[in-house]
Each structure stands twice: as structure tokens, then as C-alpha cells.
Amino acid sequence: MEMTGAQIIVECLKREGVKIIFGIPGGVTLPMFDVLYDSPIRFVLTKHEQGATHMADAYARASGRVGVCTATSGPGATNLVTGLATAYMDSSPIIAITSQVRSDVIGSDAFQEADATGIMRPVTKHNYLVKDPRDLVRVIREAFLIASTGRPGPVHIDIPVDIQRAKTEFKWIENISIRSYRPKLEGHPLQIKKAADLIASAQRPLLYAGGGVIGSDTAEVLRKLAEKADMPVATTLMGNGAIPFDHPLYIGMLGMHGKYVCNKAIQSCDLLVACGVRFDDRVTGKLSAFSPHSKKIHIDIDPSSIGKNVMTDVPVVGDLRNVLPRLLEAVQKKSHPEWKKQLKQLDQQHPMAYKDDDKKGYVKPQYVIDKLHQMTKGEALVTTGVGQHQMWAMQWYAAKRPRHFITSGGLGTMGYGFPAAIGAKMARPEDTVVCIDGDGSFQMMMTEMATAVRENVKIIVIVFNNCVLGMVRQWQDLFYNQRFAATYQLAPGGRAVKGAEPDPKKTPYVPDFMKWAEAYGILGIRVNSRNQVESALKQAFKSDKSVLIEVSVHQSEKVMPMVPAGASLDEIILDMA
Amino acid sequence: MAEKNEFRHTISCLVENRAGVLARIAALFSARGFNINSLAVGETENAEVSRMTIVVQGDDRVLEQVEKQLNKLIDVIKVSDYKNTPHLERDLVLVKVTATAQNRAELIQICDVFRAKIVDVAHESVIIEATGDEEKIQALRDLLEPFGIREMCRTGIVALARGAKELTLSEPVKKTGQKKS
Numbered sequence: 043m044e045m046t047g048a049q050i051i052v053e054c055l056k057r058e059g060v061k062i063i064f065g066i067p068g069g070v071t072l073p074m075f076d077v078l079y080d081s082p083i084r085f086v087l088t089k090h091e092q093g094a095t096h097m098a099d100a101y102a103r104a105s106g107r108v109g110v111c112t113a114t115s116g117p118g119a120t121n122l123v124t125g126l127a128t129a130y131m132d133s134s135p136i137i138a139i140t141s142q143v144r145s146d147v148i149g150s151d152a153f154q155e156a157d158a159t160g161i162m163r164p165v166t167k168h169n170y171l172v173k174d175p176r177d178l179v180r181v182i183r184e185a186f187l188i189a190s191t192g193r194p195g196p197v198h199i200d201i202p203v204d205i206q207r208a209k210t211e212f213k214w215i216e217n218i219s220i221r222s223y224r225p226k227l228e229g230h231p232l233q234i235k236k237a238a239d240l241i242a243s244a245q246r247p248l249l250y251a252g253g254g255v256i257g258s259d260t261a262e263v264l265r266k267l268a269e270k271a272d273m274p275v276a277t278t279l280m281g282n283g284a285i286p287f288d289h290p291l292y293i294g295m296l297g298m299h300g301k302y303v304c305n306k307a308i309q310s311c312d313l314l315v316a317c318g319v320r321f322d323d324r325v326t327g328k329l330s331a332f333s334p335h336s337k338k339i340h341i342d343i344d345p346s347s348i349g350k351n352v353m354t355d356v357p358v359v360g361d362l363r364n365v366l367p368r369l370l371e372a373v374q375k376k377s378h379p380e381w382k383k384q385l386k387q388l389d390q391q392h393p394m395a396y397k398d399d400d401k402k403g404y405v406k407p408q409y410v411i412d413k414l415h416q417m418t419k420g421e422a423l424v425t426t427g428v429g430q431h432q433m434w435a436m437q438w439y440a441a442k443r444p445r446h447f448i449t450s451g452g453l454g455t456m457g458y459g460f461p462a463a464i465g466a467k468m469a470r471p472e473d474t475v476v477c478i479d480g481d482g483s484f485q486m487m488m489t490e491m492a493t494a495v496r497e498n499v500k501i502i503v504i505v506f507n508n509c510v511l512g513m514v515r516q517w518q519d520l521f522y523n524q525r526f527a528a529t530y531q532l533a534p535g536g537r538a539v540k541g542a543e544p545d546p547k548k549t550p551y552v553p554d555f556m557k558w559a560e561a562y563g564i565l566g567i568r569v570n571s572r573n574q575v576e577s578a579l580k581q582a583f584k585s586d587k588s589v590l591i592e593v594s595v596h597q598s599e600k601v602m603p604m605v606p607a608g609a610s611l612d613e614i615i616l617d618m619a
Numbered sequence: 620m621a622e623k624n625e626f627r628h629t630i631s632c633l634v635e636n637r638a639g640v641l642a643r644i645a646a647l648f649s650a651r652g653f654n655i656n657s658l659a660v661g662e663t664e665n666a667e668v669s670r671m672t673i674v675v676q677g678d679d680r681v682l683e684q685v686e687k688q689l690n691k692l693i694d695v696i697k698v699s700d701y702k703n704t705p706h707l708e709r710d711l712v713l714v715k716v717t718a719t720a721q722n723r724a725e726l727i728q729i730c731d732v733f734r735a736k737i738v739d740v741a742h743e744s745v746i747i748e749a750t751g752d753e754e755k756i757q758a759l760r761d762l763l764e765p766f767g768i769r770e771m772c773r774t775g776i777v778a779l780a781r782g783a784k785e786l787t788l789s790e791p792v793k794k795t796g797q798k799k800s
Contacts, residue, residue: 346687
């Protein structure tokens, strides 16, 4: 059947099972939007293209399906860059479709022209510029294959407007394969056997689980593996939910702001079984001092992740979906009561805790998140921005289930949390979705509240407002002699002098979040003391509208414990937050 | 860059003959601060497939990482680092040298020794064409220097492994007639 390029695009998306697209139209995307007008695919018009990418990204992370976003040429395309880079770092499968100016004027500095494929290249797993309408089916099929298989990631397709208008025969390709793209899915049996042997002989094994476990939906088999070999499990930020938080083998989050026991466990274990992780610097600290006494097994689908930062004794390249069940079969039943007792003692020495020293008019953020955790039993879907609040959320909101803690781990994209909450809610409408954010991070993307209201998705946003860019301020406090450059929201230029910081109780914060909430027609609740927290949350759960809870947090609150950047995990600072 | 474990690596890649491939590969090196010493691209025995030969200096471990990253690129079919493989390298150079009737004979002698050819003769200069590995080209260059090198250009190193080791598609290419994009 003859179709226009635009019709082919939409038909392919339908056949790929796309239910929802996030984005903003423009001049050269009109042919595609004209077809979408009559299509059953839901279109979510966002306020900013970056918002659309984060929504598609979180939609993918929450559902396990490929997220789709779209933008026009030029500025539309360039606005996608941060979102694609975020998805790339965290291996989230999304397809970004941009339109391009007419083929015959590409390269002539036409209106709204940018070299989109050139710009996106370093932040995508692959990208395409379609130059012939007959290529559309193959390109879209390949894009979905590439995005969702191997180590997942974003794929970008740039389609000139004349290609969307051109007519050609529509020929669906049933089986798609790419000769230069064959991710290694099966783990090598010999490597799996070696891994099982190491696990059998280990006295102090530790499972180190990351985002790969979440992305491959292998939390269940990971749990069984941990149970059979009696291995304690520590997760990364991206691996939150890889094992239920209340499982007896779960010891907590590791890394720069991780639990004391986890970092101690890393340093004292004799076998580290790394699954779906990439030994990020925020986890390892100083590489030469990282886990010095252990043999290391590293299971990952991406060969370039293995041996990149840390030398591995037994590398296993393969999909966790294939490798973990084999490994589970091959491991011996073990029991390590001594090791577990030792870890328990360490945890009791320095549990994750915070001081009960709320200053008047302020609330401890940890208390709020802990309360949220209790009230939701760890079963809400939590998204976060980036900064102190993100680390507090990681410390105090250990998820019960995978795909329920969504955060920008690798790129650390401030502003991610709120649009992510919208995308995640659309993927899991039955879930309570809570965005834990900071005042700095939230304001980067809060324009998307209009999208949430219009699309009738209910999000509970908890904004910890400490009137500062807290994480940066914390580093200035600890490592830059308290010279607070550009971190104070209430001071001109953000500059504050130690001892003469602006007092948030005297200087009005801009914007007034309660008035802002009112302007968007949502429920605004301000929390200044601990005894308001529970009722605020109850009210939020009950509300049928979106809710903004603004929690006053003192500017001096820190994220603790902390391993200073570049220091070894042994040099953990234990001052209680 | 610090002189730690830096060695010269000759890396050969088989890639799909498509737009954007060169940019992706170049970006992998530039993002790590590698300077590419030479880069040669051309069609292989199969028109759908190009072969790139890249010569870089770098730390072995970092280069291993780059090789893995190259393999990750969708349009890259195969990658091989020839550092520890017996192989042949050739570079073609064109040099325009100042030459007069008086010293032309001497130039011809040098060319004979290097099995180089004089491919153009003008009143005041000649163009010499030579092929060889880097060492040979360098030696020729040293000898030509006193005559006055006016212009020089090189194709970049191309390399093939000796003997049985081959870098080819493991399967015959299907002639699908797909358009290159």
C-alpha cells in the first residue's frame, strides 16, 4: 500500500506497540502530527522538550517498554540533548524522533536548522538521518531493536520534512536483524562455572547489584541466588529495589553517601559478585584502595563495562536474564552465619541515622522520607531530582520493588525528578507516585506542572526547601572553607558570607510555592515542623489533585555519611547528619 | 600526555559504508584526548563495507577500552588491534621537491634505492611517489630534505595481518540491494 512517510512513521510506531508519545510539535513536524491527529497513540504535549525526554525515559524505566519522545528541528532537537544524555548514562531505552528541514536545504543554515545527528551522536546509542522514505520502516525497526536490546539506550531518528511528505510503498519488515549488532546474551558456560566455584569457596561473599538488575527484570532470580549462596546484598543508587528492602540479606546502599556497613562490607569481603553495575566512581571511591581483599566476578551485558575501572577475576559477558538463572543452578547451597553476624555488628555500630535536632521552623528531611517510607510501606513509586534530597531519598527510601525508584544516577541531571514522575505515573497509573525534590532541582523543570494538571495525572511533590543549592553548599562547607559562592537562593549572585547568611524566615523565597501551587490549581501544603508531616502526607494521599508539599529544611543540613570524592571507602566521614 | 605505558597501536575496523560512521569513530578517540596519527578509509572487497586503519599512541589499557567501545558502535562490524600481530603496513606519500637540471640525477638515484617513482617533472621541481612503512617514508624524507621539500601529502597507514589471520566478514554478504543512507 502506498503511504506518505509520515503515515509510515506512525504506522511503524503503532506496530512497535507505542501507546504514548511525549513532545512538542513545530514547523517541520507537521506532516507527522497531522497523522497523529487521527491515531490511537496518546500524545502528551509538554512544556519543554527536555521534559518530554525525561517523561519518555521514566516511562521506560517504570514500565520496561521503550519510551518515545519527539521534537521539531533546530531548537526542538537541541533541547533533547540533556534528556538523551541522561537516558544514555542510565541505560534507559528511548526513541527520540526529530524532524529536520527539507533535504535539499540541509546545510544551508535554514530557519530552525541544526545538525541534530551530529549533536546527538555522543549522547545516544545510535542515530539515523533518514534520506529516503523507503528506509523508514527499516530504520524505525532497527531503532527499536537497538534501544531495547543489549545494553539498552536512547536512539535518535532525524527525519526531514520532505521525507515525511513523500509517498512510497509501505512494506513491513517482520524479522529485523543488524549484522554489525549482535549483543552477546548468553554467558560463557565456563565463566559461569568459574563464578560458581568462586562463590562456593568464598567465606565473605558480597553481592553488589545495580541498575542492570532492574532493567533486565531479574530481581527475583537475584534474590534466589543471594538466598542459595547466603550472600548479603548491597545495591547501588540505580539498583534500589533490586531486592526488597526488608529482605534479611539486604544490607543497604553503597557508595559516597551509602551505609557504613555496605562500604565496610566492600572493603572486607573476600568475593565481590557484581551484577549489572559499572563500578562508578561514586561507588568505588579511590580505585587503588577499592575492595582490596576480594576476588571479583563481574556480570554485565556490556563488555566495555568490564575491566574499565576495576580489574575483574571472572568476567561474564551476557544478559543477566540468561546468566543469573544458570549461575543460580550452578552455585552450591552455602551458609555464612559468621560473616552476616559481623556485618550486623558493623551496622549496629553506625546505623543509618540522623540527629533529632530539628531547629525551630525546620524539619529534618530524613524524618520526612522515613515517614513516607513507613506510610507507603516502601511501595510508592519514587522519583528524585539531583542533589542532597536525592541522597536522602536513597538513604531513607529503600524500595520494595524494582522499577519503583527512578533517579538520574549517572549524569546527575537536576530537574529530572518531576517530569520523570509524570512519565512514570503514565506507565503505572495505579501507583502512588511521589517526586522527592529540592528547591533548586525542582525549579529547573517545574513548568511541567501544567502538563500534569492538563493530563490529569496526580503527582505528590515533596520539595525540600533549604533555600540553597544544598549539595554544592555542602562541598563548599567541607572542602572550600565555607566560601559560599553562588549557592544561596536568597542572596544576590547566590553569594553568602559565613556567619551572615540570609535568614529564610525573614527574606521571602521566590517563588512563594503556596501561591505557585494555587496558580496551577493544585494543593499546596507547607510543613515547618515535625508534627505536621504525617497529616500533610495523609492529606496528599487523599487528594485527587496533584500536591506540592514544601518542607522547610535548614541550610546547614548535610548528607552523611560521606566518602570525599577521590578518597578510599575507608576514609568515610561518619559525622551524623 | 604522560609517558607511562604508551605504545603505537595500529587498529583496523570493518565498518558499514554509511554516513556518520567516521564521525562516531573519530569522536571515540577525541573524547579521550587521543590524537590520531593517521587514519585511512576505503572500500573493501565488499562495496557495502569500508575498512578504517587508525594509528594512535596510547596506554594499552585505555586502548583496550577504546577497542571495546569501537565494537559497541552499531555500524562497526569488527575491530582488530595489530599491536601484537605480525602485519604489513604501507603508506603512500607524494612529495614535491625542488629539483634543477643539475641535481635531478641525484634525485633519481635516491628514488631508485627507495623504489620510489618520479611522477611529475617541472622546470624547478619534481613530484615523487613512494610507498612503504613509516620508517622507510621517514628515511626518504630525511634524504629529500636538503633538496627542499615544497609540499608533501600522505594517505595514512593501511595494514593487513600476515598469513592466516584475516579481518573479513565471517559470512558472505547478502546482496540485499538496500540503499545506503
